[in-house]
Amino acid sequence: MPGIGVPSRLSALRSTAARIGTTLDEDTTCAELVREVAGQVGGAAAVLRGGREFRSRYEAVAGNPAVLPDPWSTAAAAQEAAGPRESAVPFPVAGYPGLALCVPLAANGHSYGVLVSARQGTPFTHEETEVLTFLAEHAASHIRHAREHDAVSGIVGKLQRALLSAPGRPHPNLDVAVRYLPVGQSALIGGDWCETVRLHFGRTMLVVGDVMGHGLEAAVDMTAYRSSLRYKQVDPNRSQVTITSAGHLPPVVIDEQGRASLLPIPVGPPLGTGLGGYEPATYRLDPSQTLVLFTDGLVERRGEDIEQSLRRLAGVGFEAASGVEDVLDTVLARLDARHAEDDVAVLAARLHHRSAQAHDTRT
Structure with a gap:
């Protein structure tokens, strides 16, 4: 045919x-x-x-x-x-x-x-x-x-590489370490970040942010917030930290014995909602303690109550007097952060003693 x-x-x-x-x-x-x-x-x-x-x-x-x-x-x-x-x-x-x-x-x-x-x-x-x-x-x-x-x-x-570059240099009286893990193997960029900003009189501003979403759009939003928002202020001269939360989970303090505890702080609404009402909380922080700030991807797991997630974090045991880098290595490994369901940004900070001649009290 x-x-x-x-x-x-x-x-x-x-x-x-x-x-x-x-x-x-x-x-x-x-x-x-x-x-x-x-x-x-x-x-x-x-x-x-x-x-x-x-x-x-x-x-x-x-x-x-x-x-x-x-x-x-x-x-x-x-x-x-x-x-x-x-x-x-x-x-x-x-x-x-x-x-x-x-x-x-x-x-x-x-x-x-x-x-x-x-x-x-x-x-x-x-x-x-x-x-x-x-x-x-x-x-x-x-x-x-x-x-x-x-x-x-x-x-x-x-x-x-530009967005995930190391945060700004804190004052020499503060040891800081940061980690950022994008969700999944193919993710390139997201909306989580950490930042440090030098202030006058030896104070350092620590910032942890989490923009909703992933990818390029979230990253662009993140840059806008990163350049304009400030959350936590550490004052080594007074051995204290002042914290303000915009919807974040509470930070963790690790003592000299390696025990972790959550800092209760007033929680304000997420930024961008148009609502106000941010109340700062101030705590004493001495050189034997490590402050850990993190985004929710570190602890949240699908189908799990957030209180249980935070208890798991507080239950992580740390080596006594661990350095800030070791603290982050431990928490990321114990919470299996490399298999998290969301981006993870985490920052550890610790004051350290300096001689009177070596104090850096100006920007």
Whole structure:
């Protein structure tokens, strides 16, 4: 019956295309493309990278490379065939009449290189040319997505490093350590952060914040709050800490025996609600104690009452006289923070004695 073979050919072509662009890696896409092309028309296939200018060697070669035209001839043909707008119009290579076919890897007016296919003896048919053109366009679209993904990932990575950089330097009379763990293996940035700000007369402001949500939007919101909000003020000269909460869980104080206890503080509404009513609470803090501030991701677990979560934190035993870095290592390990269901930001601070000559009482 006429045309009965058309659906099966289309089905085979769809299956072939589905095996190209299986990842967001450009090299992998090129390798998949040439493997499928060589399987479709025989001979050899390769990619010559470039846009307006081309490299001098083939990449991702499949089949027998001896039948391919030299890359210089291919590059010259590609330069000659290039138009004002990049398109996937096949073109031959001089000296290889009918036995070498080049198709630009072009998508949305941008060229990422050239697909080169060659074989001995049998010229390419019109149908084969159309198949190679379709596969080249399909691969070029995936290459475009891969490059866009790499560009966005690079921007996000730079933003992450900027946002998650170490907090500002506290006064020398205060030891501080911080940790930030984004939720999940693929998360890059979120809305949790820690900050320290030097104030006059040897005081240091400690900040812990948690913006709702994850990803870039939460991170942008976080930067706005990070630059303008202050929560906890430590005054080493008076051995005291003044705390204000905007919806946060209570901080923890660890004594010289390694025992942890929660500091009861008045809880105000989360920032951004338009409601006021923040009441500070002041406590004595001596050099034998460590203050631990944290976001709720450290303790909260799905299906568990928050009071039980806080009791688990208070039950963590610490080595006597542990340093602030050791305190954070212990609490993150005991609470399995690397498998938390939310971002985790935690800060540990401890006063330390300084000689009268060494006191730093000004900014």
